[in-house]
Amino acid sequence: MTHKWKLGSLAAAAVALIAVFLFANMIGSFDYVFPRRVFKVLAIVMTGGAIAFATLVFQTITNNRILTPSIIGLDSLYMLLQTFVIFAFGSMSLSAELNFIFSIALMMVFVALLYRLMFKREGRNLYFLLLVGLVLGTLFGSLSTFMQVLIDPNEFMRVQDKMFASFNNIRTDLLLFAAIGLALIGLYSMRFMKFLDVLALGREQAVNLGIPYDYTVKRLLIIVALLIAISTALVGPITFLGLLVANVAHQFMKTYRHSLLIAGSMLISIIALVGGQLLVERVFTFSTTLSVIINFIGGGYFLYLLLRENRT
Amino acid sequence: MKKRYLLIALVLLSFVSLFLGVKNIHPLDLFRLSEEQLQVMLVSRIPRLVSILVAGAALSISGLIMQQLSRNKFVSPTTAGTDDAARLGILVALMLFTSASLIEKMIVAFVFALAGTFVFMKILDRVKYKDAIFIPLVGLMFGNVIGSLTTFFAYKNNLIQNITAWLQGDFSGILSGRYEMIYISIPLVIVAYLFANKFTIAGMGEEFAINLGLKHKQIVNIGLVIVALVSVVVMLTVGLIPFLGLVVPNLVTIYAGDNLKKSLPLTAMLGALFVLFCDILGRILIYPYEVPIGLTVGVIGSGLFLYLLIRRKAHDA
Amino acid sequence: MIEAKHLSKSYGGKPVVEGVSLRVEKGKMTSFIGPNGAGKSTVLSMISRLLAQDSGEVLIEGKEIGQWKSNELARKISILKQSNHINVRLTVRELVSFGRFPYSQGKLTAEDWKHVDEAIRYMDMQDMQGKYLDQLSGGQNQRAFIAMVIAQNTEYILLDEPLNNLDMKHSVQIMKVLRRLVDELGKTVVLVIHDINFASCYSDHIVALKEGKVVREGSVDEMITTEALKQIYEMDIAIQSINGNRICVYFT
Missing domain, CATH: 1.10.3470.10 (ABC transporter involved in vitamin B12 uptake, BtuC)
Known part of the structure; x- marks a missing residue:
C-alpha cells in the first residue's frame, strides 16, 4: 500500500x-x-x-x-536548425507550424540514420550509439556556434530565446x-x-x-x-x-x-x-x-x- | 609515420601559412619586404603561425597525457570536462572581476579547469563500469552539466553571445601583443617531455607504478596541472579547439604505440601539422573570409573521432 | 533434443567456433569441457539464442531456433550466464518471480507463486527470500539465479560455468541440485564447466571442445581417460578411481 x-x-x-x-x-x-x-x-x-x-x-x-536520451544529439540538432533558420532567413522567419513540423522531421531523420548505422550489424553496443550521437551533437554545436557568432546581436536574442525551453x-x-x-x-x-x-x-x-x-x-x-x-519542438x-x-x-x-x-x-x-x-x-x-x-x-x-x- | 616527413610537411605548410592572406605577400619578396609588408609579417602572420604551432602541439600533448593517465583512449580535455570547466572559469572571471587583466582571468580559469579535471578523475575512480566507450560518455555529460552552469550565469548577465564569440577557436584575431601568453605552453611541453617515462608508467596503473617506486599521485597531479594550464592558455588566446587532443594522439598511438617518450614528439608534430592544415583550409575555403579554426577542427576532428571509434569496434567485434 | 549443426562464429576475422555439430540428449546432464578459448561458452550462447551464429543451425526439438516464438522458447529452454550482475535492486523472491514471466507476462497467478515457492525451497533459500541480492554473497546470488531458472520450469536448462567463484561447499551443493533436477524432475541440463572432476562425478555425457571444434565426446567412462584428456588438454593426467568416481589427478 x-x-x-x-x-x-x-x-x-x-x-x-x-x-x-x-x-x-x-x-x-x-x-x-x-x-x-x-x-x-x-x-x-x-x-x-x-x-x-x-x-x-x-x-x-x-x-x-x-x-x-537528450544527449544523443537531438537538442543540438534542434538548436542548429533554429540558429540556421534565423541565420539564413533573418527576421522573415519560418512560420511556427512549419518550424515545428520541420524540427520534428529533421530530428527523426537524424535518429533514423543513427539507428540504421548502428543496428546494421548485430551486437553493436548501445553506449557506442550514444557516443556517436553525442559526438555528432558536439559537431552540431560547433556549427551553431559559428553561425551564432556571425548573427547580429538583435537577431541573436531570438536565437537565445530558442536556446531555452519556454512555456x-x-x-x-x-x-x-x-x-x-x-x-x-x-x-x-x-x-x-x-x-x-x-x-x-x-x-x-x-x-x-x-x-x-x-x-x-x-x-x-x-x-x-x-x-x-515532439517535446523539444514544442517547448x-x-x-x-x-x-x-x-x-x-x-x-x-x-x-x-x-x-x-x-x-x-x-x-x-x-x-x-x-x-x-x-x-x-x-x-x-x-x-x-x-x-x-x-x-x-x-x-x-x-x-x-x-x-x-x-x-x- | 616518419618524423622526417612530418617535419618537411610542417615546414612547407608553415611557408604557405605565412604567405596566405588578404595582404598579398609573395614568397620571392621575402628578402626585400616593404615597410608595410614587414609590418604585416611581424604583427599578424608570424604570431599567427607561432600560435598555431604551439597550440596544436600543446593541446595534442595534453590529450595524450590525459589518455595515458586515465588509461582510456577516448579521454581528452574535450571529453573530460576540462574545456567546459575552463569556460565556466572564464565566465566567472568576467563576472566577478570585470576589470581583471588577462593573467588574472587565466588564473581563475586555470583553477576551474584544474578542479573540473580533478572531479572527472574522481568520477573515474568511482565509476565501476569502466567500459572504454562509457567513460567518454560520462565525461561529455559531465561537460554538459558544467556547460549548463555556465549558461545559467551567462544568461543572467546577458553574456551568452559574448562568451560564445570569444571562446570560439579562431586564429584570425591573433596579433602581436595579444597572443604572447601562449608561450607559457612551451615550458609545459618541455616538462611533459621530461616526465614522459613517468607518465607511461603511471598509465599502467597505480599498483604497477607504486611497485616500481613511483609516487603515482604526484605524477598524476603534475600531468593534470599541465593539461589544465595548456587548455586554459590556448582557450584564452585562441579559443576552444574541440577534439584536437583526442584525435591526434589516437592517430599517433596506432602507429607508434604507447611509449610516451617515443609518441610524444610525434604527437606534438602531428598536432601542429593538423591545426596548421585546418587553419589554411579555413582561410582558403571562403577566401577572403575565414572559417574559424574551432569549426574546421570540430568538423574534421569529430569525423576522424567517429572513424577511430568505428575502426576500434571493427577490431574487437 | 537440442541439435547443433555446423555452427561457426568468428570475431573480427578470427574464428572462435568452427563447424561444431552436436546433440544434447533429453533427460541427461551434458558437460562442455575444454581448455581456455576453446569456444565452449560461445557454443552455449548460440544454442541458447543469446548469440547469433555466423553459419550453421540450432534445432530445438527439430525446429530451427529462429522459428520459435521467443515466448514459447522461454518456456522450453533457459540459460544462465556466468556473470549475473543486474542493476536493479531486487529481493531473492522478486528475482525468482521473474522466472514466471514467460507464463504470466508479469501478472503472476497463484499457480505462478506456487512455482516460485517451490523453486526457493528447492534451492533451500526460504530464510533469505526477503533479502536483497546486493546483501548476499556471490554463492547465494548464484543460487538465487538458479532458483529463478528453476521457477522458469523449462525442459532444458543451460548454465555457463555455474561454479565460477564458488567455494567447494557451494560448488558441491549446486552440482547436487542440478543432478536432482535431472534425476527427480527429468530436466535436461547442459553446462560449461572448468573443473573436470565435477564433470566426471556428475555428468552423463561430456563434450570436449578445443580450438573451436568438438574434439571428442562420449560418456564419462569414455572421456575421463588418460588418453582422451591428453588429446584435449595436452597434459598427462592420471586417473584414479575413488568411491566409484573417476578422479583426474593433474596437480603434479
Whole structure:
C-alpha cells in the first residue's frame, strides 16, 4: 500500500501546485489570464510527462541511470536548425507550424540514420550509439556556434530565446498537434510496457525470459526519440529534466516495477515544471528561464549521482 | 609515420601559412619586404603561425597525457570536462572581476579547469563500469552539466553571445601583443617531455607504478596541472579547439604505440601539422573570409573521432 | 533434443567456433569441457539464442531456433550466464518471480507463486527470500539465479560455468541440485564447466571442445581417460578411481 500512498501524495502535490498556478495572484481579467494559464499547464503536463516517460524507458533499456536520451544529439540538432533558420532567413522567419513540423522531421531523420548505422550489424553496443550521437551533437554545436557568432546581436536574442525551453508563448494549434502525437505514441507503447521490468535485468536475462529483445529495444528507442523530438519542438530543449525526475522517481518509489516508476516520474516531472514555472514567473519575475533553473538543478544532481558511490 | 616527413610537411605548410592572406605577400619578396609588408609579417602572420604551432602541439600533448593517465583512449580535455570547466572559469572571471587583466582571468580559469579535471578523475575512480566507450560518455555529460552552469550565469548577465564569440577557436584575431601568453605552453611541453617515462608508467596503473617506486599521485597531479594550464592558455588566446587532443594522439598511438617518450614528439608534430592544415583550409575555403579554426577542427576532428571509434569496434567485434 | 549443426562464429576475422555439430540428449546432464578459448561458452550462447551464429543451425526439438516464438522458447529452454550482475535492486523472491514471466507476462497467478515457492525451497533459500541480492554473497546470488531458472520450469536448462567463484561447499551443493533436477524432475541440463572432476562425478555425457571444434565426446567412462584428456588438454593426467568416481589427478 505504501506505493499507492506515495503516488497519491505526489498526485496531490501536483494538483495543488497546478491549482496555485492557475488561480493564485490573478491580475487582470479572468477571461484573458485563465485560458493562457490553462494552456501553459497543459503544455507542462504533456512535455513533462513525455520527457519523464522517455527518460525512464531509455535508462531501463541502457541499464544505466546516469544517461538521458537528450544527449544523443537531438537538442543540438534542434538548436542548429533554429540558429540556421534565423541565420539564413533573418527576421522573415519560418512560420511556427512549419518550424515545428520541420524540427520534428529533421530530428527523426537524424535518429533514423543513427539507428540504421548502428543496428546494421548485430551486437553493436548501445553506449557506442550514444557516443556517436553525442559526438555528432558536439559537431552540431560547433556549427551553431559559428553561425551564432556571425548573427547580429538583435537577431541573436531570438536565437537565445530558442536556446531555452519556454512555456510562455505556445501556440494552441501546435499544442493540439503535439497532444495527438503524444497520445498516439503513448497508445502504441502500451504493448511494450510489460517488458520493461524484465528489460531492466539486462539483455541476457530478457532474452532468457522470452522477450523479443532486438525488436522491442528498437521500437522503444524510436518511441523515446519521438517523444523527445515532439517535446523539444514544442517547448525547446530541457536537457537535464529527464535525468532529474527519473532518478528522483527511483529514489522516492524504491521499486523495480515500471508501472509505479513511470507514474511517479511523470508526476515528479509535472511538479518540477509547475513549481519551477511558478518560481520563474512569480519569484524571479522572468529574470531567468525555467530550463536554465531545471538544468542547473538537474545538472547538480547529476554530479551528485556520479560522485556518490554509484552502482552502475 | 616518419618524423622526417612530418617535419618537411610542417615546414612547407608553415611557408604557405605565412604567405596566405588578404595582404598579398609573395614568397620571392621575402628578402626585400616593404615597410608595410614587414609590418604585416611581424604583427599578424608570424604570431599567427607561432600560435598555431604551439597550440596544436600543446593541446595534442595534453590529450595524450590525459589518455595515458586515465588509461582510456577516448579521454581528452574535450571529453573530460576540462574545456567546459575552463569556460565556466572564464565566465566567472568576467563576472566577478570585470576589470581583471588577462593573467588574472587565466588564473581563475586555470583553477576551474584544474578542479573540473580533478572531479572527472574522481568520477573515474568511482565509476565501476569502466567500459572504454562509457567513460567518454560520462565525461561529455559531465561537460554538459558544467556547460549548463555556465549558461545559467551567462544568461543572467546577458553574456551568452559574448562568451560564445570569444571562446570560439579562431586564429584570425591573433596579433602581436595579444597572443604572447601562449608561450607559457612551451615550458609545459618541455616538462611533459621530461616526465614522459613517468607518465607511461603511471598509465599502467597505480599498483604497477607504486611497485616500481613511483609516487603515482604526484605524477598524476603534475600531468593534470599541465593539461589544465595548456587548455586554459590556448582557450584564452585562441579559443576552444574541440577534439584536437583526442584525435591526434589516437592517430599517433596506432602507429607508434604507447611509449610516451617515443609518441610524444610525434604527437606534438602531428598536432601542429593538423591545426596548421585546418587553419589554411579555413582561410582558403571562403577566401577572403575565414572559417574559424574551432569549426574546421570540430568538423574534421569529430569525423576522424567517429572513424577511430568505428575502426576500434571493427577490431574487437 | 537440442541439435547443433555446423555452427561457426568468428570475431573480427578470427574464428572462435568452427563447424561444431552436436546433440544434447533429453533427460541427461551434458558437460562442455575444454581448455581456455576453446569456444565452449560461445557454443552455449548460440544454442541458447543469446548469440547469433555466423553459419550453421540450432534445432530445438527439430525446429530451427529462429522459428520459435521467443515466448514459447522461454518456456522450453533457459540459460544462465556466468556473470549475473543486474542493476536493479531486487529481493531473492522478486528475482525468482521473474522466472514466471514467460507464463504470466508479469501478472503472476497463484499457480505462478506456487512455482516460485517451490523453486526457493528447492534451492533451500526460504530464510533469505526477503533479502536483497546486493546483501548476499556471490554463492547465494548464484543460487538465487538458479532458483529463478528453476521457477522458469523449462525442459532444458543451460548454465555457463555455474561454479565460477564458488567455494567447494557451494560448488558441491549446486552440482547436487542440478543432478536432482535431472534425476527427480527429468530436466535436461547442459553446462560449461572448468573443473573436470565435477564433470566426471556428475555428468552423463561430456563434450570436449578445443580450438573451436568438438574434439571428442562420449560418456564419462569414455572421456575421463588418460588418453582422451591428453588429446584435449595436452597434459598427462592420471586417473584414479575413488568411491566409484573417476578422479583426474593433474596437480603434479
